[in-house]
Amino acid sequence: SAVISQKPSRDICQRGTSLTIQCQVDSQVTMMFWYRQQPGQSLTLIATANQGSEATYESGFVIDKFPISRPNLTFSTLTVSNMSPEDSSIYLCSVEGAEGPPLEQYFGPGTRLTVT
Amino acid sequence: AQKVTQAQTEISVVEKEDVTLDCVYETRDTTYYLFWYKQPPSGELVFLIRRNSFDEQNEISGRYSWNFQKSTSSFNFTITASQVVDSAVYFCALSEAGSSASKIIFGSGTRLSIRP
Numbered sequence: 019s020a021v022i023s024q025k026p027s028r029d030i031c032q033r034g035t036s037l038t039i040q041c042q043v044d045s046q047v048t049m050m051f052w053y054r055q056q057p058g059q060s061l062t063l064i065a066t067a068n069q070g071s072e073a074t075y076e077s078g079f080v081i082d083k084f085p086i087s088r089p090n091l092t093f094s095t096l097t098v099s100n101m102s103p104e105d106s107s108i109y110l111c112s113v114e115g116a117e118g119p120p121l122e123q124y125f126g127p128g129t130r131l132t133v134t
Numbered sequence: 135a136q137k138v139t140q141a142q143t144e145i146s147v148v149e150k151e152d153v154t155l156d157c158v159y160e161t162r163d164t165t166y167y168l169f170w171y172k173q174p175p176s177g178e179l180v181f182l183i184r185r186n187s188f189d190e191q192n193e194i195s196g197r198y199s200w201n202f203q204k205s206t207s208s209f210n211f212t213i214t215a216s217q218v219v220d221s222a223v224y225f226c227a228l229s230e231a232g233s234s235a236s237k238i239i240f241g242s243g244t245r246l247s248i249r250p
Contacts, residue, residue, distance in 0.1 A: 060240045125179035
């Protein structure tokens with residue numbers, strides 16, 4: 019299994035600012051995923067990030083709001099831009115495991131974001 | 135379109151009781167994969183099981199068991215002799231092989247509370 023860490027683990031931010039969340043994996047992985055979990059809700063996929071190419075965004079999510087970087091095979095960042103209280107959520111990074119198909123997805127501990 | 139329904143929003147039982155969490159899914163694919171994840175109060179997502187559509191054998195792992203029935207499009211999860219540590223939100227999820235095999239659609243989750 020992959021060990022995933024995220025920074026920060028939580029943050030309280032002001033409306034209109036931006037926050038960059040980091041995701042670090044202990045092994046090289048092809049695909050990394052970013053999910054959002056709004057309070058009391060299920061998980062929704064924001065985008066898929068492959069190294070060396072632009073991220074693929076799901077319906078309802080746009081690059082201007084959630085820019086993603088994937089500089090190498092063990093690291094990715096998600097930025098939540100121009101935040102509003104509606105962006106208050108847990109943001110989770112996940113990666114594929116080595117066993118499949120389908121490849122298992124392992125999740126990071128999440129970043130709990132509160133926007134005031 | 136794929137969809138996962140967890141009709142039970144919250145369940146509360148007394149410790150040592152058996153409890154079943156229901157999951158009904160919709161998909162047009164003949165090849166697909168089903169998952170259960172556990173999310174304890176700490177927030178991380180813990181992978182419990184993955185099952186492909188061609189394997190309808192029920193699975194048992196300790197106190198956990200899963201009943202996959204393609205005829206009713208259900209993938210139910212039973213905890214036997216529940217314990218307080220089983221208290222968590224449980225998510226059922228679906229991945230279609232036809233799309234990105236790693237795109238997982240989550241149900242809305244069932245919050246399970248085990249009372250001592």
